[in-house]
Amino acid sequence: MPNRLLVRGARQLLTLRGSGAPRRGAELGDLSIIENGAMLVENGRVTAVGPASRIENLTAARRAEELHVRGRVVMPGFIDSHTHLLYAAPRLDDFAMRISGRSYEEIAAAGGGIASTVRKVRRASQSTLRAQALRELWRMASCGTTTVEAKSGYALDAAGELRCLRVLASLEGEPLEILPTFLGAHAVPPEFEGRADAYIDYLIAEVMPAVAAKKL
Incomplete structure (x- = not known):
């Protein structure tokens, strides 16, 4: 029937x-x-x-x-085509600096911006990231969203990016449809500062093959 x-x-x-x-x-x-x-x-x-x-x-x-x-x-349902779902903690210090008139470049120089989130995501466990993301997904669902694109890109190393992508895979259908994106080249991490080409080579040689092998 x-x-x-x-x-x-x-x-x-x-x-x-x-x-x-x-x-x-x-x-x-x-x-x-x-x-x-x-x-x-x-x-x-x-x-x-x-x-x-x-x-x-x-x-x-x-x-x-x-x-x-x-x-x-x-x-x-709404389809949200651009989200950074896994960020570990909000950038409240960044917000305070922005409303005081400081530029994004000044915030980054003070240790904020993407670099701040990278530090937090690298320290966060998989269970912590999952709990944070799940709270955001339920908030989205309560506002009528049914499908989200969700990026990695806040760990910028092999272990962290794979951890983030595993979290996204585990959240499929809880409660939304999730379309994950590997955003390893979101920024140059501190250990590759001044060596952007070397970081791209690292992503191509090590991180992307690992993501593909695990079908994340």
């Missing part, structure tokens, strides 16, 4: 119906809203959307499990 779910009771149902091409100008405001809408999902795929009076009377809908959203808005 098909797995069916009828979502009913939506005050508004946003379909974003269109060509699928990027929207520009006035098109950004066209959400293709169905007032008093309903939606039928079968085996994980949306098979029908429209006014509740029509969707709820479909034969398949009458045999479906029901989810009554009680006048809420039903819409597609």
